[in-house]
Structures are given as structure tokens and as C-alpha cells.
Amino acid sequence: xxxxxxxxxxELASRLGDPGLRILDASWFLPAEGRSGQEEFAAERIPGAxxxxxxxxxxxxxxxxxxxxxxxxxxxxxxxxxxxxxIDVVVYDSFGIRSAARVWWNLRVMGHExxxxxxxxxxAWKAAGLPLETGAPSPPSPGALQPRFERAxxxxxxxxxxxxxxxxxxxxxxxxxxxxxxxxxxxxxxxxSGHMPGARNLPFDQLLTxxxxxxxxxxxxxxxxxxxxxxxxxxxxxxxxxxxxxxxxLALEVLQAPAAVYDGSWAEWGREGGGEVATGAA
Numbered sequence: 001x002x003x004x005x006x007x008x009x010x011e012l013a014s015r016l017g018d019p020g021l022r023i024l025d026a027s028w029f030l031p032a033e034g035r036s037g038q039e040e041f042a043a044e045r046i047p048g049a050x051x052x053x054x055x056x057x058x059x060x061x062x063x064x065x066x067x068x069x070x071x072x073x074x075x076x077x078x079x080x081x082x083x084x085x086x087i088d089v090v091v092y093d094s095f096g097i098r099s100a101a102r103v104w105w106n107l108r109v110m111g112h113e114x115x116x117x118x119x120x121x122x123x124a125w126k127a128a129g130l131p132l133e134t135g136a137p138s139p140p141s142p143g144a145l146q147p148r149f150e151r152a153x154x155x156x157x158x159x160x161x162x163x164x165x166x167x168x169x170x171x172x173x174x175x176x177x178x179x180x181x182x183x184x185x186x187x188x189x190x191x192x193s194g195h196m197p198g199a200r201n202l203p204f205d206q207l208l209t210x211x212x213x214x215x216x217x218x219x220x221x222x223x224x225x226x227x228x229x230x231x232x233x234x235x236x237x238x239x240x241x242x243x244x245x246x247x248x249x250l251a252l253e254v255l256q257a258p259a260a261v262y263d264g265s266w267a268e269w270g271r272e273g274g275g276e277v278a279t280g281a282a
Contacts, residue, residue: 005115008124022082026102092121157274164196
């Protein structure tokens with residue numbers, strides 16, 4: 001596969017039916033959005049796709065949403081979806097690029113390099129007039145994914161605290177500006193409003209075109225610079241629960257400035273006892 005973490009709808013269409021390809025629909029929504037990724041997958045999807053549930057394929061032993069599971073648990077779930085060491089994976093979602101980036105990051109953390117995100121997601125596929133599939137999907141042939149855990153792509157709370165104290169790694173928050181400044185409530189109950197002291201703010205949707213595709217390279221780089229981020233220095237991305245932080249990580253991969261993701265994100269930091277909270281601008 002191309003070293004780019006993105007694939008166009010036209011290129012994906014040219015590979016439909018390839019036995020060495022698995023397509024994952026990773027559509028996911030916040031509870032307040034009132035939508036079900038699995039129901040929408042059943043209604044319409046890219047032919048041959050299987051559904052990847054980021055809430056089900058997670059560490060359910062902790063009280064945080066869709067946390068990264070152990071390599072063994074991830075390998076078992078991914079293998080059941082037909083993923084294996086020689087399989088090329090394409091992930092998409094119905095937003096454009098949102099939760100697909102999270103599954104891309106999950107696979108990269110587990111050491112699977114042959115994974116790309118459909119640029120523009122299902123919107124781009126439908127805009128190109130490409131075929132759709134409905135009804136119950138055919139079960140995939142089981143695979144045998146062999147994880148190689150890449151710890152460098154992951155940060156925990158203690159590491160984020162250390163990064164903020166030392167300044168050796170920049171922390172970039174993908175949440176909206178009102179949530180970052182503490183002017184809007186969090187969509188999950190029980191969380192404080194504001195941001196990590198010293199963090200920068202770059203809402204993930206500022207990296208996308210109106211059609212849901214990643215912006216061109218120059219525009220991506222400029223967005224990070226305007227947010228006060230130095231692309232030559234180490235970066236940790238964060239958000240509400242590790243989903244849109246992965247969009248920032250995907251964009252940074254495109255810019256050849258790989259970042260780590262704080263998996264617990266604000267769901268962990270923003271609860272009582274999670275971490276120090278600041279309000280206002282960065």
C-alpha cells in the first residue's frame with residue numbers, strides 16, 4: 001500500500017473484491033447525537049465492509065469510554081473481522097473523518113502498518129456515485145492479526161502531567177474552542193469544563209474541508225502553526241475521549257510529524273481528581 005495514511009474513494013473502488021483487502025466501517029456517534037453507527041451500517045455501507053465497534057473493542061474493565069484494549073484482546077476482535085498480518089485495511093466513517101481515525105490509530109498502536117483512512121468517508125463514496133450495500137453483511141473469513149504493540153504512539157495521564165510540567169512534549173486538544181475555554185459544558189455528565197494548563201487548542205474540524213476530507217498539506221501545517229504548535233517538536237493529542245484526538249494524529253502523520261494520543265483524554269482528566277483544570281484561551 002501507499003505510505004500515505006489516506007486513500008481516495010476512486011482508489012478504494014478499484015480494489016473492491018480484492019481478497020487481500022478488508023474494509024471497516026467505524027462510524028460512531030456521541031449519545032446526544034441520537035444515531036447508531038451499527039444501524040446506519042446495516043442501512044447502507046461500502047460493499048464488503050464489516051462493522052468495527054469502538055465501544056465493544058475496548059478495555060471494558062475501566063470506567064472510561066472506548067479505551068484501548070490489551071494487544072491480545074484487540075487481536076482476537078480484529079481477527080474475527082478478518083484482519084491478519086498480510087491484510088490491507090481501509091477504515092471509513094459516515095462523518096467524513098472522525099471515528100475512522102480512531103480505528104486507524106488503534107491498528108497503528110498494535111503495529112499493523114497496512115491501514116489507511118478513506119478520505120471523506122462514506123460522504124465521499126456516495127458523492128462519487130459509487131455502489132452501496134444494504135442488509136445483513138456476509139461474515140468475514142477469520143484472520144490472525146499478530147499485534148506488535150507500539151507504546152510510543154500512546155500516552156497515559158501520568159505522562160501527560162509530566163509533559164505539561166517539562167514542556168518537552170506539546171499537548172494539543174481537539175475539542176471545540178468553547179469546550180476548551182470552559183464556556184460550554186462537556187457532553188458527558190460529571191466532567192469539569194476547561195482544559196489542561198499549558199495545552200494548545202486545535203478543534204479537529206478545522207483540519208477538514210466542508211466535504212469531510214483532510215485539507216491540503218499546506219493548510220494542515222498552517223492550522224497547527226496558528227494554534228501555536230511546533231511541528232518539529234514532540235506532540236501529544238487529546239480530546240474528549242480519544243476519538244477526535246486521533247484525527248489530529250492522522251493529520252500529523254500526513255505531515256510526517258507523528259504524534260502520540262492521550263487515550264483517557266478529557267473523560268479521564270476532566271473528572272474529579274483527574275487533573276488540574278484551566279479556563280479561558282490557551
